[in-house]
Amino acid sequence: MFEIRIICDPADTDRITTALAQVFTTGQARVHTARSTDKTRLYVTADHHPATEWPTPTQAYTGAPSILDEIGWTVRTLADNPLTAHTGREFWLRKAALLDRIALGDEVAPAVSDATDAATQAARQLMDFDDAAVICDPRYYVRQQYARYNAHR
Numbered sequence: 001m002f003e004i005r006i007i008c009d010p011a012d013t014d015r016i017t018t019a020l021a022q023v024f025t026t027g028q029a030r031v032h033t034a035r036s037t038d039k040t041r042l043y044v045t046a047d048h049h050p051a052t053e054w055p056t057p058t059q060a061y062t063g064a065p066s067i068l069d070e071i072g073w074t075v076r077t078l079a080d081n082p083l084t085a086h087t088g089r090e091f092w093l094r095k096a097a098l099l100d101r102i103a104l105g106d107e108v109a110p111a112v113s114d115a116t117d118a119a120t121q122a123a124r125q126l127m128d129f130d131d132a133a134v135i136c137d138p139r140y141y142v143r144q145q146y147a148r149y150n151a152h153r
Contacts (some may be wrong), residue, residue, distance in 0.1 A: 007034055015040055027029040047137045057104055060143035070098040092129045096122040097146040100139050
């Protein structure tokens, strides 16, 4: 994953972000006014398009418990066992998958929450827990791992 910074005319921002999304898998562009000009600064998190080995959200989450059930499981797990160095992988995986599923709803319509950022952060926590040595969008990693977990439940 990498970040692209572009300084451009404000009228070009939509055209540029659309073009980037065709070449890379991109996050939501962060737009700021350039410091010393009438230009716009765009910051876009990008990654190469996923290889075919990454399951789609539908493939990864087919048969998964409902989002409400997963929220309940997460809350009960935290109530019974506060986060410690010994918190198990299942917790980190299910939490990351839950947040990914919530963020997918934000991606259908314009985002009005920070669900995408929370999903990415939780995915990175899972990758850190797994000591994953892969370079990919962290949310693709969660989907791959959840599909494997769900197939063996």
